[in-house]
Amino acid sequence: MPIDPALPYDRENIFAKILRGEIPCKKVYEDEWALAFHDIAPQAPVHILVIPKGEWVSWDDFSARAAAEEIAGFVRAVGHVAREQGLVEPGYRLLANVGAHGGQEVAHLHVHLFGGRPLGRMIAA
DSSP states (O other), rough: OOOOSSOOOOOHHHHHHTTTSSSSOOOEESSSSSEEEEEOOSSSSSSEEESSSSSSSSSHHHHHHHHHHHHHHHHHHHHHHHTTOOOTTOOEEOOOOOOHHOOSSSOOOOEEEEEEEOOOSSSSS
């Protein structure tokens, strides 16, 4: 179901439950700003989700209201995970879906990190 990024944060979304430890994940990285884990339905050989620990609905919400240190910490966490996974030299893709037209399905900001093979066109025709 598409997400309206203008709605308030829903503390019962699946990523909030993962952050609280109510739902397990296959964690690859965690620090004070972010949690990274393998996607349960991978679309590439490497498909990791990186989520901020704060209550942010979307990239728009996060970029407009988060503190500079939280933004920096999250962006650095994404880069750290890409380096740790060995994706920098061969290349990788980041994707953050926002709202219905962007295909956002969970009302918690998350970045998809794809790699491990050539990924083709960015948007299918």
